[in-house]
Amino acid sequence: MASIKGPGAAQTYDGSGLRVAIVHARWNATIIDQLVAGAKKSLLAAGVTEENITVQTVPGSYELPIGVQRLYAASQVQASSTGEGISATDLLSSSTTDLSKSNTAATAPKKPFDAIIAIGVLIKGATMHFEYIADAVSHGLMRVQLDSGVPVIFGLLTVLTEEQGLERAGLGKGGMHNHGEDWGSAAVELGVKRREWS
Ligand code: DLZ
Numbered sequence: 365m366a367s368i369k370g371p372g373a374a375q376t377y378d379g380s381g382l383r384v385a386i387v388h389a390r391w392n393a394t395i396i397d398q399l400v401a402g403a404k405k406s407l408l409a410a411g412v413t414e415e416n417i418t419v420q421t422v423p424g425s426y427e428l429p430i431g432v433q434r435l436y437a438a439s440q441v442q443a444s445s446t447g448e449g450i451s452a453t454d455l456l457s458s459s460t461t462d463l464s465k466s467n468t469a470a471t472a473p474k475k476p477f478d479a480i481i482a483i484g485v486l487i488k489g490a491t492m493h494f495e496y497i498a499d500a501v502s503h504g505l506m507r508v509q510l511d512s513g514v515p516v517i518f519g520l521l522t523v524l525t526e527e528q529g530l531e532r533a534g535l536g537k538g539g540m541h542n543h544g545e546d547w548g549s550a551a552v553e554l555g556v557k558r559r560e561w562s
Pocket of ligand 1: 389390391392423424425426427484485486487488489493497
């Protein structure tokens with residue numbers, strides 16, 4: 365029997381005009397790498413071009429909200445400097461962040477990101493660390509997307525064991541699909557809809 369979980373029947377959206385960023389943590393790299401690959405696969409399948417996909421990393425999941433926020437602000441500044449975005453005076457300053465010096469800046473198209481996917485894997489340990497980080501990151505990412513208006517796709521796995529993480533990256537024995545693919549599709553859908561809703 366088909367699972368009742370998930371976003372329902374597959375929807376098709378044309379991502380060919382979109383610019384999308386993936387910001388991912390480096391903790392739990394085996395799982396992360398597979399999730400990022402899954403997200404990229406869906407973006408490319410929907411027509412997002414390779415040069416319109418920017419991938420940036422942060423050390424751990426706790427740094428995801430600031431990474432997403434600064435990368436988006438930097439893309440707005442970049443767009444405004446070429447006359448294709450909003451005024452730089454409306455923006456948060458990006459002058460103090462390394463993200464504004466992203467090595468993709470020279471080649472990336474001059475428009476702000478249409479959606480950003482934040483990917484991290486938190487694995488519960490013996491202390492309360494997991495709960496505090498999961499809570500802070502969830503609220504931080506929601507705050508960034510509502511404050512900025514750019515869709516931020518929630519690619520944070522909060523798992524109790526490494527095996528649960530491997531399963532959700534499509535690497536387990538249980539046959540679960542790679543959740544990163546869902547996040548890529550969500551980014552395209554929200555990127556397209558955000559333009560419609562503007
Ligand atoms: C410190 C820490 C721990 C214990 N576990 C994880 C984890 O499972 N996944 C993850 O993405 N990051 C972890 N971190 C690192 C924190 O997210 C953060 O990078 C540091 O506390 C520095 O702010």
